[in-house]
Amino acid sequence: MTLVLASTSPRRRELLGQLGLGNEGFSFEQVSPDIDEAYLEGETAAEHVLRLAVGKARVGLDLCRQLPEPVVLGSDTIVVLGEEILGKPLDAADAKAMLTRLSGRTHRVMTAVAITDGKQTLTRLSETSVRFSPMSAGDIDAYVATGEPLDKAGAYGIQGLGGCFVAAIDGSYSSVVGLPLVETRELLYAMGCL
Numbered sequence: 001m002t003l004v005l006a007s008t009s010p011r012r013r014e015l016l017g018q019l020g021l022g023n024e025g026f027s028f029e030q031v032s033p034d035i036d037e038a039y040l041e042g043e044t045a046a047e048h049v050l051r052l053a054v055g056k057a058r059v060g061l062d063l064c065r066q067l068p069e070p071v072v073l074g075s076d077t078i079v080v081l082g083e084e085i086l087g088k089p090l091d092a093a094d095a096k097a098m099l100t101r102l103s104g105r106t107h108r109v110m111t112a113v114a115i116t117d118g119k120q121t122l123t124r125l126s127e128t129s130v131r132f133s134p135m136s137a138g139d140i141d142a143y144v145a146t147g148e149p150l151d152k153a154g155a156y157g158i159q160g161l162g163g164c165f166v167a168a169i170d171g172s173y174s175s176v177v178g179l180p181l182v183e184t185r186e187l188l189y190a191m192g193c194l
Helices: 010-018 045-063 092-102 137-145 161-165 173-177 181-190
Strands: 002-005 070-081 084-086 106-116 121-132 166-170
Touching: 002 010, 002 045, 010 173, 010 181, 045 070, 045 106, 045 121, 070 092, 070 181, 084 092, 092 137, 106 173, 106 181, 121 173, 121 181, 137 161, 161 166
Parallel strands: 002 070
Antiparallel strands: 070 084, 070 106, 106 121, 121 166
């Protein structure tokens, strides 16, 4: 069996690596699945993020059929403010607009994880509440100028500079980073990868 992470995210790679603690033989490959991440009309935020995680896992499986018995893990993270999904910003102006909306407010971060071997697909969903401190226009401009927000859902990375704006979280920190450790570990055990 070959475990494969269907993501090239360095954050997800690091988090998945942590799950091998105490297991000398733990290793995994990585592939980069390309899927359409567009929101489907009528889809809830939870349905959306679960569909994307499953899609990444399945496309990832297609990318690594040459590996012996591939088991592929896909994940997706979204930021939800009210009922609106805030994806990755289109540009710096979009990042500033998102951060302005998040400033001083509480939002939800949903991360879905899916694992498949082609015969069965298992999923888990983690939801964390995140409260931002108030941010001045100068704070937002300075943060966006670093470039960090431009490839992050909701225009921030809790594990990076964006963490200085997070006043509180209720839920899984690793889920906000991009891979909920407890839920992922459960899936790995269920598929016989740990």
